[in-house]
Amino acid sequence: MFGFDNPAAFFLLLFIPVIYFLRYLKILSGIYFPLNLGDWNGRSFLWNKGFRKILSATVRVFVMAAYVLLVTALADPVMRITEKVYTSRGSDIVFVVDVSPSMAARDIGSGQRLDAAKAAIKQIAASNSGDSFGLVEMAQTAALVVPPTMDRKSFFSRLDSLAVGELGDGTAIGTGLSCAVYHLENSSSPKKSIVLMTDGENNSGSVHPHTAAKFAASKGISLYVLGIGKRGTVPLEYSDPKTGHVYSGYLESEFDGTSLSKIAAEGEGKYFEIDSMQSLSQSVSSVSKNENVVQTYFIKNNDRKLYFNFIVAAAVLCLLAWILRRLFLQEVL
Structure with a gap:
């Protein structure tokens, strides 16, 4: 049976809609300095607006998913296997x-x-x-x-x-x-x-x-x-x-x-x-x-902690987001 030992951690997910609301009101927004550089004898920088939008959206999804995974890890997910031990x-x-x-x-x-x-x-x-x-x-x-x-x-x-x-x-x-x-x-x-x-x-x-x-x-x-x-x-x-x-x-x-x-x-x-x-x-x-016999037994719980799996998944998504922003979007982080 899958469950969480610290479900209260999921309240941290409320920060996602709060941040988006503050950004909508422009109270919380990033600062960007667009800078186009062209080499004197080289080819000028070409900006693919449609491609950039898709990659930017992908990066945001990766970052949001990583945050959700980290919150889930903090909630201490566990695979609980119950077993009858007969005495x-x-x-x-x-x-x-x-x-x-x-x-x-x-x-x-x-x-x-x-x-x-x-x-x-x-x-x-x-x-x-x-x-x-x-x-x-x-x-x-x-x-x-x-x-x-x-x-x-x-x-x-x-x-x-x-x-x-x-x-x-x-x-x-x-x-x-x-x-x-x-x-x-x-x-x-x-x-x-x-x-x-x-x-x-x-x-x-x-x-x-x-x-x-x-x-x-x-x-x-x-x-x-x-x-x-x-x-x-x-x-x-x-x-x-x-x-x-x-x-x-x-x-x-x-x-x-x-x-x-x-x-x-x-x-x-x-x-x-x-x-x-x-x-x-x-x-x-x-x-x-x-052939049924009345037996005495107790329930033994074998818990398998899964938080590390979620942390690793979040780290992978963060790394992918960094690669997309640094190499493909050419943003200076």
Whole structure:
């Protein structure tokens, strides 16, 4: 937020209309001695009246602008950035995101299923500003790519970089859930949860998803399963991150939320079927509401003083005005 610590300084701007009024009454006016010199054998001095008027007006504008900038500097401009500093922990939420090739299908809004998952995560993060977020990507295998953190910049940067096909073809739901549980079980947060976002059935990995879901429940970790997709023929296009080969065509989607709802039930959690942006928004609101934790915090102000910038700008304008008057108007100052 931009503001001023000494706004009373702006009363000095009243001198501008006062000076112009006094000059209009000829009470305050400059003294000029026009002097035309011509060399005995040289060319006589030529006065371009129109050009001089334009330059004189420009000089006056520069001087007036410099005065305004100096008054603004005296008003002590400041860029004030307020920041919440939390003194108690919020929820720890780990998102397990499917990056298998089928997540490139375009049947949720105008983007890929993976795009819908990213949008949901960002919406949850915006609603739970004091929480810590982690990220597990999952396909043929699973890996923690962001441990639970409140560093939104790092988290969103890695989230945006998720790409379909990074971990091969397959859906290791059990492995992804186990990885998330492993990094949450020792957390001291008052609430811990896993948000699984996938469009398929478990067909890879050595851990059964029901086993992983029960393990999460035994550790007091809430489970939310978001099944993203529709049945039928849907367009699909993506570029393989490893080979660069572009796959384009149609996917015969056999999306079935039955197995996903069973996983949620085994983990004593909730299942949401995402087949539109509206259902996505509703599920996100429910997750945000359930994981909200009342936290204590204080407001920290990070002030950035800007007066020096205005002084430098005023000095530049004064220098330009001097150059115009001395070199182009040929006035003796």
